[in-house]
Amino acid sequence: MRLSLARPALAALLIGIAAQLLFSVGVTRPSKLVFDEVHYVPAARVLAAEARPANTEHPLLGKTLIAGGIAVFGDTPLGWRAMSTIAGTATVLGVFAILLLLFGSVATASYGALFAAVSMTVFVHARIAMLEPFLGALLTLGIAALLWAMRAPRGQVVRRWLLGAVLLGLATGVKWTAAPYVAFAGIAFLVVREKQPEAWPGLGRITALALLGFASVIAYFATFWPAFLYRDNPLTLARLIPFHRDMYLQQTQVLSPHPYQSSWIGWPFDARPIWYLYEPVDGAVRGILYLGNPAIMWGALIAIVWLGVHWLRTGSRAAAGVAMLWAGSLGIWAVIPKSLGFYYYYYPSSIFACIALAAAFHLAGARLCLFWFAVLATALFLYFYPIISAAALPNAQAFNRWMWFDSWR
Numbered sequence: 001m002r003l004s005l006a007r008p009a010l011a012a013l014l015i016g017i018a019a020q021l022l023f024s025v026g027v028t029r030p031s032k033l034v035f036d037e038v039h040y041v042p043a044a045r046v047l048a049a050e051a052r053p054a055n056t057e058h059p060l061l062g063k064t065l066i067a068g069g070i071a072v073f074g075d076t077p078l079g080w081r082a083m084s085t086i087a088g089t090a091t092v093l094g095v096f097a098i099l100l101l102l103f104g105s106v107a108t109a110s111y112g113a114l115f116a117a118v119s120m121t122v123f124v125h126a127r128i129a130m131l132e133p134f135l136g137a138l139l140t141l142g143i144a145a146l147l148w149a150m151r152a153p154r155g156q157v158v159r160r161w162l163l164g165a166v167l168l169g170l171a172t173g174v175k176w177t178a179a180p181y182v183a184f185a186g187i188a189f190l191v192v193r194e195k196q197p198e199a200w201p202g203l204g205r206i207t208a209l210a211l212l213g214f215a216s217v218i219a220y221f222a223t224f225w226p227a228f229l230y231r232d233n234p235l236t237l238a239r240l241i242p243f244h245r246d247m248y249l250q251q252t253q254v255l256s257p258h259p260y261q262s263s264w265i266g267w268p269f270d271a272r273p274i275w276y277l278y279e280p281v282d283g284a285v286r287g288i289l290y291l292g293n294p295a296i297m298w299g300a301l302i303a304i305v306w307l308g309v310h311w312l313r314t315g316s317r318a319a320a321g322v323a324m325l326w327a328g329s330l331g332i333w334a335v336i337p338k339s340l341g342f343y344y345y346y347y348p349s350s351i352f353a354c355i356a357l358a359a360a361f362h363l364a365g366a367r368l369c370l371f372w373f374a375v376l377a378t379a380l381f382l383y384f385y386p387i388i389s390a391a392a393l394p395n396a397q398a399f400n401r402w403m404w405f406d407s408w409r
Contacts, residue, residue, distance in 0.1 A: 012096055015114075023123065035274075040130060042055075044070060047064055048071060056243070059174065062135070069084075081129050083133075091126075094137065094144050095109075095112045095140055095355055096113040097144035098147060107367075108370075111358050118377050121293075123389075135171055135174045135175050138168070142167030142168040142170075143164070146164035150200050157201060158203060161208060161211060165182070165214075166215050169217060177345075264334060268346070280396075285392070286393060287390065291388070295373070297350065302360075307323040322352070322356050325355070330346070
């Protein structure tokens with residue numbers, strides 16, 4: 001084990017294989033569309049057929065990736081969800097890369113990747129054809145690429161910086177909620193460069209911001225290419241901007257109250273999860289509860305406060321950066337003009353919570369505590385596994401075993 005962990009590439013390979021297996025086993029269960037798959041899988045079918053506009057509330061990339069899975073594996077449960085499993089694995093590896101680049105510790109990075117894999121939010125979204133798995137993967141990989149550029153040799157900085165910008169642009173091509181991260185990246189660059197002039201060697205401030213903006217915008221608009229190929233009502237350059245106005249109007253429309261709606265203030269506390277599925281299907285009662293691992297979600301809140309205090313006491317830029325990434329990802333929802341909120345909007349923040357946990361344990365030097373916390377988080381993942389994986393349950397009331405609070409029902 002020590003020999004493997006001493007080699008980041010081998011550790012990443014083993015983690016990637018384990019994550020892909022975890023997300024893939026039983027991914028075809030249930031055999032019917034669940035929750036928002038009823039919107040995105042039909043839209044992906046239309047995209048694959050290059051037929052007409054569908055599900056125009058969001059950009060195209062997420063649905064295009066689902067269509068790619070259908071093209072490879074067929075219009076089956078595996079085809080609907082295959083790309084999500086890959087995105088889930090990419091998210092876990094993105095967490096690994098971010099922590100490795102921040103702290104240079106394969107052990108810390110591996111624990112962070114484990115937290116992501118057993119966070120339950122990543123697991124559920126790695127097994128469902130929604131937009132969130134692609135959003136999370138591209139955001140984490142984009143952040144990792146920008147950190148990779150920070151420590152690159154002078155001749156490789158620009159290409160790595162561009163890679164990060166493109167990934168963030170593609171994330172915005174999945175959901176507009178990724179757009180603020182481009183601004184976060186620009187602000188972080190300016191702040192770090194002011195304190196650490198040797199970071200991103202040879203990349204000037206104006207050049208960096210120009211490349212970040214240009215590459216992310218080009219990548220974003222490139223995701224609309226399939227819409228130009230529709231047989232019925234294809235997109236044109238003249239209609240591209242009006243199309244965005246229509247998307248904005250759809251996303252900001254006032255919706256009727258929903259039983260699972262919740263406020264962004266309550267998301268970090270795991271207060272109102274969502275039943276993606278709970279019904280008889282495939283010969284048994286099955287459930288998919290979208291709930292964050294309580295140890296990770298609640299533990300992360302303590303870790304984030306600790307990181308803030310540690311930053312104020314020591315000036316640690318890594319502590320500040322991780323804490324502010326989580327805070328910024330949540331703060332986005334305080335200003336986005338959405339009439340209703342849902343817990344799955346917290347998905348990127350739940351990923352950053354895993355990074356915050358591993359970062360806090362690392363900076364505190366609490367290796368033994370980190371180990372036992374990982375044991376607790378994994379044990380809770382296994383405890384909740386039957387109702388997050390659509391496993392067969394003994395009867396219709398079996399869900400009560402896992403309902404710690406009335407708000408979880």
